[in-house]
């Protein structure tokens with residue numbers, strides 16, 4: 416059993432949680448469908464977005480250069496970090512250099528990927544996540560389980576307990592309005608005392624050097640406006656060529672993520688505010704490797720809407736933490752093997768290959784095809800369990816030979832009829848979790864041979 420399967424099994428043991436997790440995400444998926452149906456040109460928009468990203472990927476070095484030049488002309492300080500270690504080092508230096516010990520942060524999957532919070536806290540900085548979901552997860556010292564809805568796996572009662580322990584709310588209180596107000600009071604103090612604000616970036620426009628940040632809570636804006644130092648962390652694939660491209664993505668992003676027509680706050684940061692400093696950190700951390708990897712290249716088109724998670728039958732029933740990745744779900748499973756193929760070897764095999772993620776993705780990433788491709792690559796690298804490789808070798812022989820196929824069918828039916836418990840042994844994870852059918856009394860071929868001869872008489 417893979418690591419993912421073991422964790423998914425644990426998640427599913429809490430039937431109540433697993434059911435509403437599944438139903439809630441399916442509701443978000445339905446909201447997305449209704450929002451998309453209202454846009455006549457939806458499919459054309461998806462194609463346009465995919466084409467723009469393709470153009471950006473093909474000319475990545477040029478657009479990175481153009482973006483940097485424009486941002487520097489605007490007055491921003493631009494730094495390039497080839498990996499997470501250098502990125503963390505840059506931020507440490509910026510904060511120390513400006514005497515900023517209190518930091519507020521808005522949601523950024525890149526900073527999660529680079530382990531920024533843990534690092535800064537270890538170095539003595541006070542770092543507070545200000546997105547409500549992220550704030551809950553930070554208080555609980557747990558990673559987010561979804562890229563858009565970080566605390567979607569938690570009940571309101573659990574959040575009430577967390578707030579009671581950390582923010583002093585009433586014991587047993589779980590009313591969402593009461594809890595949100597408590598979070599608001601807590602976060603307001605953090606905003607007002609912060610000396611630096613760190614944000615992620617949704618899009619960066621090469622021709623103007625602008626970074627665009629989308630939030631529903633306005634927390635990135637609160638942080639940037641209140642603190643003298645603003646630091647925007649972005650991975651290089653966030654760059655799009657022109658301002659006119661932006662509308663294509665903002666229309667797709669909010670609808671795909673939550674079914675909203677537009678994200679509540681879409682903020683454009685171009686120049687430092689009076690008396691302030693604006694830093695932009697361009698992070699590679701494996702993107703260039705992905706850019707030249709034939710299977711994974713398209714994952715760089717991702718706009719982090721989370722729609723593939725909401726639609727995925729496996730993600731909805733196994734929960735984000737079962738993936739053990741910063742980015743879970745179909746897109747996470749497609750990215751992870753390139754970073755650590757041994758640890759992530761189980762993820763492409765968890766996929767049902769239903770293709771729902773590919774159909775819903777606003778930038779048309781061929782997710783299920785990539786996962787299928789990864790299965791073959793992982794097998795070639797011998798990263799899959801030996802038993803599975805042996806079984807697949809045998810299956811290939813059986814399925815390509817008519818006589819073996821018929822023999823295997825007879826044996827299988829015999830065991831299924833007389834010893835069904837054998838397939839329920841713990842070692843057979845695949846049959847263990849399934850309801851097995853009663854084998855038919857005769858095969859179609861036997862039936863046909865009998866009836867065809869009767870017909871001809």
Ligand code: SF4
Pocket residue numbers: 671716717718719720721722723724746772775776777778779780782
């Ligand atoms: S892969 Fe597509 S659907 Fe999934 S998060 Fe990225 S853009 Fe959204």
